[in-house]
Amino acid sequence: MPEQPPMTLFSMTTRAMQAQMVRMNAATSNLANAGSVSSTEAGAYRPIRAVFAVELDRASGLAGVTTTGLVRAETAATKRYDPGHPLADADGNVFEAPVDETAEMVEIMESARQYQNLVQALQTAKQLMLETLRSQ
């Protein structure tokens, strides 16, 4: 493993913002796939979620965030009887993606809020650092 440079307030916030971006993108993908149908139960879209983990830097005592991966939810696809649908199987059923639009919207809102919070904190920290630098 290559030697990581020591974590600063800036690199920590960058990683946290990247993690929030991944989370927001995952929720947006879920929303985009809401209502998509498939002819088999296994082929239906399953919502994805980002998994966060702490990344502690012992030298500086800062704790950043990393995305350790994306997981698919184990929710069962919604079976709907629709014999007229072109994708319907032999019994006339289609399988709809089990996306909860409300939950996804809340996820995006929460993520956006936390992103905003990070930006705000970084701005304040940067301003204080500049003040310290400029003082003679």
Place this chain on the structure above:
Amino acid sequence: MNEGFFGIHGAALTLRSERMGVIASNIANAATPGYKARDIDFNAALDARMAALRGEPGDPRAGMVWRTPTMPSLDGNTVELSREQVAFAENAMAYSATLSFVQGRVNNITRALKGE
């Protein structure tokens, strides 16, 4: 030397900067499952720093505390964003105040050196 020149403010400024990092870590980990929010007890940590400057043995990690959540969440995360925001703002203010004390000290010395 550090203690003699800037008094308590030199140690206080470093400590304020460290506390800013700790609170920013909490804000960054607001959505990480199982993350336990930390903070620095400023008084205890400053006492330990001053003791270390005087050459007394002390724990460099003194003053590190865990946050006690008002309402524990299901995923084990103890970050409460509102509290972190307030703590961050308070810490930023105190940093500014300490910085102006340090600046004043430097100005005094400069004036004395120039003989104005």
